[in-house]
Amino acid sequence: MQEFDLILEELHLFGGKSAAKLSLPLGITLGFGQYLLASTYDDLLPAVIFPQALEGNLMLSTPEIPSDWKVGSSLHVRGPLGKRFQLPAMVKRLVCASARDAGYLFKPIISSALLQSTSLVMCLDDPVMDLPDLVELQPIKNLPDLISWTDLILLDISLNQVDEFKLILNNVPASLPVFAFIHVPMPCAGISDCGLCAVQTSHGIKSACMDGPIFAWHELRSMT
Amino acid sequence: MSDYLDLGLTTPFMNASGFLGFNPARQLEKLNSLGGWITPPISHRRRQPASDRAIINFPGGVLIHNGLPNAGFRKVINEEASAWRRLTIPTWVHLVVESPQHIREIVSRMEDLDSVAAIELGLRDNLTTEEITSLCCAAVGKIPLVVDVPINWSNITVFEKMDLPNLLAISLSAPRGTAFSPAQKLISGRLYGPALFPQTLASLKKALDQSLPVILGGGIDSYHKGKQVLEMGAAAVKFDLPLWTGIIPE
Numbered sequence: 083m084q085e086f087d088l089i090l091e092e093l094h095l096f097g098g099k100s101a102a103k104l105s106l107p108l109g110i111t112l113g114f115g116q117y118l119l120a121s122t123y124d125d126l127l128p129a130v131i132f133p134q135a136l137e138g139n140l141m142l143s144t145p146e147i148p149s150d151w152k153v154g155s156s157l158h159v160r161g162p163l164g165k166r167f168q169l170p171a172m173v174k175r176l177v178c179a180s181a182r183d184a185g186y187l188f189k190p191i192i193s194s195a196l197l198q199s200t201s202l203v204m205c206l207d208d209p210v211m212d213l214p215d216l217v218e219l220q221p222i223k224n225l226p227d228l229i230s231w232t233d234l235i236l237l238d239i240s241l242n243q244v245d246e247f248k249l250i251l252n253n254v255p256a257s258l259p260v261f262a263f264i265h266v267p268m269p270c271a272g273i274s275d276c277g278l279c280a281v282q283t284s285h286g287i288k289s290a291c292m293d294g295p296i297f298a299w300h301e302l303r304s305m306t
Numbered sequence: 307m308s309d310y311l312d313l314g315l316t317t318p319f320m321n322a323s324g325f326l327g328f329n330p331a332r333q334l335e336k337l338n339s340l341g342g343w344i345t346p347p348i349s350h351r352r353r354q355p356a357s358d359r360a361i362i363n364f365p366g367g368v369l370i371h372n373g374l375p376n377a378g379f380r381k382v383i384n385e386e387a388s389a390w391r392r393l394t395i396p397t398w399v400h401l402v403v404e405s406p407q408h409i410r411e412i413v414s415r416m417e418d419l420d421s422v423a424a425i426e427l428g429l430r431d432n433l434t435t436e437e438i439t440s441l442c443c444a445a446v447g448k449i450p451l452v453v454d455v456p457i458n459w460s461n462i463t464v465f466e467k468m469d470l471p472n473l474l475a476i477s478l479s480a481p482r483g484t485a486f487s488p489a490q491k492l493i494s495g496r497l498y499g500p501a502l503f504p505q506t507l508a509s510l511k512k513a514l515d516q517s518l519p520v521i522l523g524g525g526i527d528s529y530h531k532g533k534q535v536l537e538m539g540a541a542a543v544k545f546d547l548p549l550w551t552g553i554i555p556e
Binding site: 085121123125126127128158160267269270271272273274275276277278280287 | 333346359368370376499
């Protein structure tokens with residue numbers, strides 16, 4: 083993890099929400115699943131910044147940045163944080179399901195999937211994002227029907243949606259890899275072992291900020 | 307008037323308990339303004355994160371409810387105490403107050419280590435004077451004791467009357483509050499942020515009427531505010547949320 087200061091160069095609107103365009107210092111690269119923690123001088127807590135697009139050292143965030151950030155804002159940034167997830171080359175049929183937002187988080191994995199000629203179905207209930215023509219769109223209620231078709235499922239859910247998706251995916255065979263991007267407040271990014279991002283797994287309690295935020299679905303335990 | 311040197315600190319600035327981890331060596335390299343550090347809360351037995359843990363924003367502050375998760379004092383000591391010895395600034399261990407017996411057991415174990423410079427005893431609200439006395443007496447020993455109470459603690463003079471031989475200072479910390487979560491559930495926890503600063507100043511004025519040194523936390527989000535309260539008479543200052551943003555303005 084490194085710490086650096088940046089100026090917010092551009093803001094882009096997606097579905098009425100702002101995304102930040104940032105020039106990262108040389109040598110800083112983020113993989114899918116990784117994030118930055120950024121604050122202005124006025125922020126009480128740092129904001130978690132996920133990439134939706136990366137080109138060279140330019141990063142466009144998902145549209146989830148604080149509403150009071152402005153072009154020209156000075157940001158103190160920590161990162162990259164979190165575990166990198168790489169799409170296995172053997173995956174030929176991929177399902178991505180986002181129950182949390184419009185799926186911008188999946189943009190980097192969509193690019194990777196299309197590069198390796200993987201067929202891709204996005205399950206979204208709020209499809210505001212422009213998807214490439216090659217990506218099939220389905221509502222989340224159809225997710226169980228795709229289990230027999232896909233080689234891998236990626237979920238984008240909040241921690242409190244784990245139980246709901248355990249029910250939706252109750253007939254997933256143990257041989258099918260499923261991974262979940264778990265969204266939960268991560269204010270300290272491992273600095274203080276604060277426990278706010280604790281996730282119950284078969285290996286005990288893990289921190290989403292350091293051990294995730296992507297977890298193997300079969301290791302996740304019920305939140306109740 | 308006491309200052310940070312009387313407390314064994316190398317500067318008057320510290321972290322509030324819970325805002326640095328159990329082994330903050332990497333953070334302390336960057337936070338060279340800190341003259342001592344305080345561990346996260348440590349209990350007798352393991353504590354899991356609260357099932358309804360939450361961080362809730364309100365104007366000028368945040369409420370944090372995490373259940374004070376930690377592995378229990380034995381495991382924390384086994385895994386972390388050797389690293390504390392290598393730090394260049396003193397380590398203060400913050401204890402979650404449970405019972406006098408547990409405090410006595412933990413303090414005895416801490417006395418076997420040479421890496422603990424002080425014990426900060428986190429006293430919760432609504433304790434009777436008898437309970438406070440019993441808990442503090444259980445922490446009497448070779449290691450200097452700091453009693454940690456919320457800034458809205460009403461009984462601030464109780465400690466100097468106890469005449470405890472190892473009582474080093476009073477530490478004023480985040481008060482408790484209750485807020486609605488985004489799901490409209492009432493959550494209670496500790497309050498942090500600059501909105502608390504006027505209350506913090508009021509509590510310092512009151513605490514300076516007694517004779518023990520005062521360490522002040524709660525809403526201090528810049529070195530400027532820190533220096534203001536040091537000039538008022540605080541012996542040291544504790545930062546909280548700025549340690550998470552990584553920004554402590556001058």
